Amino acid sequence: MESATLLLLACLASAPPARGVSHLVIAPQSPVLEIGTNFMATCMIFNTSEVTADDLDWKLSETIIPKEQYTKINSSALNVTIRITTENSEWLFCLCKEKPGYVSLNKGKFIHGISLKKGYHPGKPENLSCIAHQDKTVISKIIMCKWDPVGRQTTDVPTTYTLNVKVIPSGEFKNESTSENSTQVALEIFPDHLNMEIWVEAHNILGRIESEHLKEDAGWFVKTNPPSNVIIISEESFPTSLLINWTHPIAEPYLKLIYKIRFCPQGSQSWTDVPPADTAKDIQSFRLQNLQPDTVYVVQVSCKNARDRHGYWSDWSTNATKRTPEDKPSSKPELWTFVSDGGNINEQRVQIICKDPVFANGKINRFEMKIQDLEDKGKNGSWKWESIPVNSSSSQHILKEIPLADKKSIKVYVSAFNSAGQSPEAVLVIPAKELAPVEELKVWPHEGQLQLGWKPPKGRPVSEYVVEWVSGDQRDWQRENRNTRHTFIKGNLFHFVSFVNICPAWGAVCGQLGCT
Numbered sequence: 001m002e003s004a005t006l007l008l009l010a011c012l013a014s015a016p017p018a019r020g021v022s023h024l025v026i027a028p029q030s031p032v033l034e035i036g037t038n039f040m041a042t043c044m045i046f047n048t049s050e051v052t053a054d055d056l057d058w059k060l061s062e063t064i065i066p067k068e069q070y071t072k073i074n075s076s077a078l079n080v081t082i083r084i085t086t087e088n089s090e091w092l093f094c095l096c097k098e099k100p101g102y103v104s105l106n107k108g109k110f111i112h113g114i115s116l117k118k119g120y121h122p123g124k125p126e127n128l129s130c131i132a133h134q135d136k137t138v139i140s141k142i143i144m145c146k147w148d149p150v151g152r153q154t155t156d157v158p159t160t161y162t163l164n165v166k167v168i169p170s171g172e173f174k175n176e177s178t179s180e181n182s183t184q185v186a187l188e189i190f191p192d193h194l195n196m197e198i199w200v201e202a203h204n205i206l207g208r209i210e211s212e213h214l215k216e217d218a219g220w221f222v223k224t225n226p227p228s229n230v231i232i233i234s235e236e237s238f239p240t241s242l243l244i245n246w247t248h249p250i251a252e253p254y255l256k257l258i259y260k261i262r263f264c265p266q267g268s269q270s271w272t273d274v275p276p277a278d279t280a281k282d283i284q285s286f287r288l289q290n291l292q293p294d295t296v297y298v299v300q301v302s303c304k305n306a307r308d309r310h311g312y313w314s315d316w317s318t319n320a321t322k323r324t325p326e327d328k329p330s331s332k333p334e335l336w337t338f339v340s341d342g343g344n345i346n347e348q349r350v351q352i353i354c355k356d357p358v359f360a361n362g363k364i365n366r367f368e369m370k371i372q373d374l375e376d377k378g379k380n381g382s383w384k385w386e387s388i389p390v391n392s393s394s395s396q397h398i399l400k401e402i403p404l405a406d407k408k409s410i411k412v413y414v415s416a417f418n419s420a421g422q423s424p425e426a427v428l429v430i431p432a433k434e435l436a437p438v439e440e441l442k443v444w445p446h447e448g449q450l451q452l453g454w455k456p457p458k459g460r461p462v463s464e465y466v467v468e469w470v471s472g473d474q475r476d477w478q479r480e481n482r483n484t485r486h487t488f489i490k491g492n493l494f495h496f497v498s499f500v501n502i503c504p505a506w507g508a509v510c511g512q513l514g515c516t
Helices: 002-014 104-110
Strands: 024-027 032-034 038-045 056-060 070-074 077-083 090-096 111-119 126-135 142-148 160-168 173-178 182-186 195-204 207-210 214-217 228-233 242-247 257-265 285-288 296-305 320-323 334-339 349-355 366-373 386-389 396-403 410-418 426-430 439-446 449-455 464-471 474-481 486-488 498-504 512-515
Touching: 024 090, 024 111, 038 056, 038 090, 038 111, 056 077, 077 090, 104 111, 126 195, 142 160, 142 195, 160 182, 173 182, 228 296, 228 320, 242 296, 257 285, 334 426, 334 464, 334 474, 349 410, 349 426, 366 396, 386 396
Parallel strands: 032 111
Antiparallel strands: 024 038, 038 077, 056 090, 070 077, 090 111, 126 142, 142 182, 160 173, 160 195, 195 207, 195 214, 228 242, 242 285, 257 296, 296 320, 334 349, 349 396, 366 386, 366 410, 410 426, 439 449, 449 486, 464 474, 464 498, 498 512
């Protein structure tokens, strides 16, 4: 480098200056500099004896460079060394100091400048990933790759990236250059069952560097279409399962596939994944089990190359939906009693109310109820079973009304029925006399809910509590464990209008509190 610079200076010094041309020249003429390095330039005086190296200054843009950074070579040559720290382009000038007898008209003969273009050495590209998508019935010949650029660039020194793809052992080699962080290469055909070597080279005027090389079987880069024709079969004899069938998206000579499955109840945003050990195999059907009867499920299937540890999972298939068959209710109805409105005790009636079982497993079409008179010590203390059809979609059903004046201690038995069968039996004891209420009932709003607190009634242990409330014109209730002392209302409430009871489970009229 030094000999080339001296040769350039010698050539310039031996050449006669043109009219109006400076007697100063800087080498190198058009440098491209790496930011963070030192740069040395030489200023040469030629074809004049009016000035010497002692008369010269160096200036970077508008700032005179300190003398400590100069090195005098001889009477007609002066070096300067500067640190390249900023990214913006700058001008470096060599010029003659003004002195007595200096004529301003000659000023242009004693100044010369060069533009300093700056940049960074290219960084090693990282996280190279490549993919080949399925195209109709085969794998596309187009290999698409992306990577993370490393390091910084400037406008003066941009970095170019070249994607290189080599097929082994055929020797086919293709490449493509870009200024972005992704591009694609088109091969002659996709090299099924052959190896490929893929890498990216980053290069600019300051240097070049390669990414890590990907050397893998071609199947490692494949992403197929999702499985097609996903069909769900619902079988009446299997109310807690669904059978799923699908079609392979690509023929096995190209790729052998494994699968994964996910499902959720319709309307839910929470997917359940089938354990990979159950589906990571070459299959075309699978039976989902332990599902909820009479529930619509959404199912999706995905697949990937079975022969590679990496491979890309396909997109999920389009939704397939199906309802599981009905099963007999697996939980009992929820029983409680309300006293209907009336002017006096002769007009009031006790309403026996129930809700559908939580796990109805189908549409409840009727209830069967039997009432036992606990005060009748004879053998005929039970009423006959009564079938009560469900004629509405209401969440609550009035099963029977008994005049409050005729109220005795009774036990009520209720079962719910759907098209598949009968639920477990619910039992409720309704005492003739009201029992002791809970004490110190308190209700208060908290974070959009109604919180409740109380103390147990005195004189008798409690098996459980029932929280009863009226909101607008709707009555509702919920059961709480006998050890519970505070809870919140879990049902729907109208704002500003609520009325709350908490009762022992045997149905006493107890502490009441209205709240707003």
